[in-house]
Amino acid sequence: MTNKIKKDNSTSFVNNMSLPMHRWYRYSAGFHAEWVEQLIKEKTKDINEKFRIYDPFTGSGTVLLTSDKLGFESYGVDPHPFISRVVEAKLLWDTDFDLFVDYAGKVLNESKKKKGFTENYPELIKKCYPEDILYMLDALKSVLEEKKDDSNEHKLTWLAFVSILRTCSTAGTAQWQYILPNKTKKLKNHPFETFEKKINIMYEDMKFMQSCSSKSKAKFFRQDCREQNSVPDKSIDLVITSPPYANNYDYADATRLELTFLGEIEKWGDLQDYVRKYLMRSCTQHVSKLRKETFEIIKDDKLKCIYDEIFEVCKKLEGEREYRSGKKNYHTMIATYFLDIAKVWIDLRRVCKENSEVCFVIGDSAPYGVYVPVDEWMGKLALAAGFKEYKFDKTRDRNVKWDNRTHKKPLKEGRLWVKG
Ligand SMILES: C[S@@+](CC[C@H](N)C(=O)[O-])C[C@H]1O[C@@H](n2cnc3c(N)ncnc32)[C@H](O)[C@@H]1O
Known part of the structure; x- marks a missing residue:
């Protein structure tokens, strides 16, 4: 080796x-x-x-x-119910990347116009996000829920969303998996921009993977x-x-x-x-x-x-x-x-x-x-x-x-x- x-x-x-x-x-x-x-x-x-x-x-x-x-x-x-969804979505890298970007772009644009709700979240979530950030994340989540279907584009967009949750939190979550709401970090990550960046990364990587292998x-x-x-x-x-x-x-x-x-x-x-x-x-x-x-x-x-x-x-x-x-x-x-x-x-x-x-x-x-x-x-x-x-x-x-x-x-x- x-x-x-x-x-x-x-x-x-x-x-x-x-x-x-x-x-x-x-x-x-x-x-x-x-x-x-x-x-x-x-x-x-x-x-x-x-x-x-x-x-x-x-x-x-x-x-x-x-x-x-x-x-x-x-x-x-x-069998992990969350991480299995993550891997299932990652394995959809062979999806048409233009269709994915169109779909994710629509989710983003609709979210920007949507009113988010923050009241009903459990304490843990309220501790992890300032209200304005939670408001935008909730808008993304609701639009994804409204548009939910069985398409690859939806599953990939869901992955983009869940993958920004830790980066957009002010709690000490990003470096390690445990949630430490008592440790706060300075927030540089605006949810809509972070989501958009993630979509672009995914688009580039899908192109790359499809150049290595077709399916x-x-x-x-x-x-x-x-x-x-x-x-x-x-x-x-x-x-x-x-x-x-x-x-x-x-x-x-x-x-x-x-x-x-x-x-x-x-x-x-x-x-x-x-x-x-x-x-x-x-x-x-x-x-x-x-x-x-x-x-x-x-x-x-x-x-x-x-x-x-x-x-x-x-x-x-x-x-x-x-x-x-x-x-x-x-x-x-x-x-x-x-x-x-x-x-x-x-x-x-x-x-x-x-x-x-x-x-x-x-x-x-x-x-x-x-x-x-x-x-x-x-x-x-x-x-x-x-x-x-x-x-x-x-x-x-x-x-x-x-x-x-x-x-x-x-x-x-x-x-x-x-x-x-
Ligand atoms: C050390 S992690 C593996 C990480 C993996 N090598 C990667 O690169 O992401 C161990 C994984 O085992 C999974 N696991 C736990 N119990 C399992 C079981 N009974 N059958 C299959 N996987 C299980 C956990 O959900 C966890 O994702």
Whole structure:
């Protein structure tokens, strides 16, 4: 593999904000598209026949879009109700760009004439936007709702709208996904101008993509990669993915601003039913009701190959919990997370061809300072599902601020390569 992308940069999405298509929506959880491109090129350099790539945790679609750019077929799944809409819209890059610009232009012009309403928004939204900004964003939203149809142009214009919500907020939302209405930033972004700029960027990028390839060959499903899904049996040559880490990051909360703005949820409590219940159990909010079942969960046959180790870690975490003020159920989170991962490997075995290759970008974790050897356990679970070998390639050291000041465990991020 060439080394143009610095190793420690390949797991970050930030650089994608200067790349065509990937810059349409900032998803901090994504990885670096140029690294994905290099990897696909390297793995396909001696191959002439059909080659299919799969990302079981599609997110904002970095792998699918890169496969499209290079002309390869790809599959992806992600059940997140908001981010799946984002990726579905991004995959419409092969739409007629003039029709898209006409449609989006009409939405913009009608919005400028429209009276926006701001009273009915929840507190969170009122804290995130000064009234005049909210007024214009509401006008854009209402015009989009009035014109709603099933056309590609509408879906692309919706994406342009949701992608400016964070840039137009005075709350500290743009750099990171959590919403911090208490931190204010100076607002440089006028909604109508920002929307127009976004449309122009999308137009340029659609032209660019259409000069690389005529049509999208990606198939995306709003489905769960822990279960048998629509990806066909034995169809995949290469998996490139990054699962949620076992580090308490809440992918439901990460899109709370957008979901609240769109009126799809009203309050934080709605996230469980609307989003979280469909996702991998990688945060404690997800699993609090299962606390008493933790040690039953790890008895599942699918975790047999790591039973002794996971039992020990969960026991330590349960013990720590007793004298921590937050009383977080990290032991339950770790138990359910690895049971979910075991299911993912089982379905990957179903969809992958013999001698396929899988690359998981992963990070390990140490909740309450208790080290969890994520790469090792994932590798063992892959072998238990029928893959032949695994190795871990570290890309960088990292630190996570668990609520434990004495935690000094070195943490790492890297790539788990699985073959078979
Ligand atoms: C680290 S992000 C992947 C980001 C992606 N690599 C990109 O470039 O945008 C993990 C993704 O896994 C998704 N996810 C969580 N549970 C899932 C499940 N059960 N099946 C499929 N995807 C899931 C989340 O919604 C999130 O988008």
